[in-house]
Amino acid sequence: MPAKVVEHAPAKVNLALHVTGRRDDGYHLLDTLVVFTEVGDTVSVAAAEQDSFTIQGPFAGLLDDEADNLVLRARDLLRSKHGDLPPVAISLEKNLPVASGIGGGSSDAAATLRALMRLWGIELSADTLAAAALRLGADLPMCLYARTLVARGIGEEIEPVEGIPPLHMVLANPGVAVPTPAIFRALASRENPPLPTLPGPQALSAWLTDTRNDLEVPAQTLAPEIGEVLSALTANGAALARMSGSGATCFGLFASRDEAKVAASAIAVLHPSWYVTATRTIERARADAT
Numbered sequence: 001m002p003a004k005v006v007e008h009a010p011a012k013v014n015l016a017l018h019v020t021g022r023r024d025d026g027y028h029l030l031d032t033l034v035v036f037t038e039v040g041d042t043v044s045v046a047a048a049e050q051d052s053f054t055i056q057g058p059f060a061g062l063l064d065d066e067a068d069n070l071v072l073r074a075r076d077l078l079r080s081k082h083g084d085l086p087p088v089a090i091s092l093e094k095n096l097p098v099a100s101g102i103g104g105g106s107s108d109a110a111a112t113l114r115a116l117m118r119l120w121g122i123e124l125s126a127d128t129l130a131a132a133a134l135r136l137g138a139d140l141p142m143c144l145y146a147r148t149l150v151a152r153g154i155g156e157e158i159e160p161v162e163g164i165p166p167l168h169m170v171l172a173n174p175g176v177a178v179p180t181p182a183i184f185r186a187l188a189s190r191e192n193p194p195l196p197t198l199p200g201p202q203a204l205s206a207w208l209t210d211t212r213n214d215l216e217v218p219a220q221t222l223a224p225e226i227g228e229v230l231s232a233l234t235a236n237g238a239a240l241a242r243m244s245g246s247g248a249t250c251f252g253l254f255a256s257r258d259e260a261k262v263a264a265s266a267i268a269v270l271h272p273s274w275y276v277t278a279t280r281t282i283e284r285a286r287a288d289a290t
């Protein structure tokens, strides 16, 4: 059994997100193509004499007072399913902006579940774990898989996708918090068409222009800064600029790593208060055990 496990908690980016309906309990039905990126948070777990939880990194300050941090709820979820599990020291490096549409908290919780299962030698099928984790948030199942996928239902129906090429992108966030429930409430239409059939690698850009993020318009009415971010990405050469999740983080797609880096630097100079980073998509999340 390893003494320490480190799991990458990659940013989740909704390349396209259609809202296709609403359940009786108020949750919305989605059809979304999701990718994960090199940039992300990191969760480390290690055997210890008593439980502890520390947060470092550029966005740590925003989480300090959050007693019900999703990381701890993930730890407690495993304990509730498996009884007497030993104490653990958990450390979170918070590199991603908080509550920003790129899955930060959900990806951290998913990475915690993956890390603790390895540390404690727990074996659960991906489907069982995803079903249990759904109660921590609708994005948990997709973040547990942490690979290119389509998610439907409220996020619990996962279909891994092959053949989407690696994508270079800039992530940019204007530093405004946009509350997810308010954005879903502000939707003009909840009955939009599902995503078109997924394309082969060559036809991805045409497919993307036929799709949307249905949450982008309501999010912009609540946070007009999102429009500025999309304009900045386009003005700096993005082939496509779109919001991820319920925002406010937006992504711009670029032809190469260099083009993405040049655009990210230019946007960061013009908007020093924004979170801006160049990154690319990954095949699946990394993990290291020692």
Ligand code: C5P
Pocket (backbone or CB within 6 Å): 026, 027, 028, 029, 030, 136, 137, 138, 139, 153, 154, 155, 180, 181, 184
């Ligand atoms: O599950 P999660 O905590 O991420 O959801 C936050 C809120 O966002 C929910 O309480 C709900 O109001 C809204 N939501 C939704 N439909 C979804 C996901 C979230 O209406 N598929």
